[in-house]
Amino acid sequence: MTVSALAFDVFGTLLDWRSGITEAFRAGGVAGEPGDLADDWRARYRPILAEVNEGSRPWGNFDDLHLATLDDLLDERGIDLSLEERHRLVGAWHRLDPWPDVRAGLDALRGLRVTAALSNGHIALLIDLARHADLRFDCLLSAELARAYKPAAEAYWTAARLLGVAPSELMLVAAHVWDLEGAREAGLRTAFVARPLEYGPDSAPPTDPGADESVGDLLELAGRMAG
């Protein structure tokens, strides 16, 4: 089966969230090592998405969920921050820079296939990020449109339905094994992109032996798709 469209995970796969969030903590003078604070905040992401998918928490978009997880982080560390300062930190997720290959890689891939963002972030957030980073997609798709967060199958199926393709014609491009596994369980093809710096220079880079393609960056993927 031919791959007719590519769906891109955004946070971590296209954007270097850790540098931007670390800098936001540093600029705010929040107590603690800024990179640790960024990692701690991000580590609360999958558990809170699971609460939403399981129905133990009502639907919230990424601004809502980032504020809730930030409040938990600050409570646990006994840090007091004004609501204004907390909103500033949540807003930092709207202004993240891409990895160096992303702008050119997306343009090359858009010349070969239909390209869509497929993020757990909501559409308004994705718009801000794409404008900030000057990234061009054919369209922005989000778990918000399925009201189910990845790795729930509905998130991937909704993307395929809106793109007008079968799940098996859609390839998820992502740096995270849990996302790629969710996509495979929903019947999608998968491409793993290595982002060894996502969690900082001392982290252990993952691998995904189950992926159809495994590449070092988007330009390598464009070479494979053109070949």
Added chain:
Amino acid sequence: MTVSALAFDVFGTLLDWRSGITEAFRAGGVAGEPGDLADDWRARYRPILAEVNEGSRPWGNFDDLHLATLDDLLDERGIDLSLEERHRLVGAWHRLDPWPDVRAGLDALRGLRVTAALSNGHIALLIDLARHADLRFDCLLSAELARAYKPAAEAYWTAARLLGVAPSELMLVAAHVWDLEGAREAGLRTAFVARPLEYGPDSAPPTDPGADESVGDLLELAGRMAG
């Protein structure tokens, strides 16, 4: 209230559907004057959308509805066309050219505001059209996401919700008074764009005295928004 985002109607407002559909009838050698056939097909558009919105017809996307209205048109005229030929004509709605100001006008407006397509056409169709015409939006939105066709208020409200703005912060840009009136009833701001050639050189161009802005093309609108 500031206008923070612009939503663009697509067929007729950005794209010259009549030239493309006329050419598709001509190329197919369908009996009848090609421009008349195009106008006849297009005239069946609002009635069938109303059937869907009223619940007397199940949800169908634009490919489904264009095939149904084409079948009606051919039946009434006693024209026999193969299913392959009918699919070719339906597919012509995926490859329409923009009016001359549109590419530059959209780029200028995207530098000033968030820009979204907001069409009754489904997302997969909008992707094909934006790729064909090389049009860049911040995102593609569709009545498909609301499961209600414009001028139903839900179509406009869903767009505002996904863009993260109040209806009063969103301005619909369209060439059709019924669409602009629907947007105003939903609380949006409106900009009327004159497209006097939409229905051919002999048609009577409409005006919309109720619009917040009334312009000759998108570059004029960009001048107003920048001022």
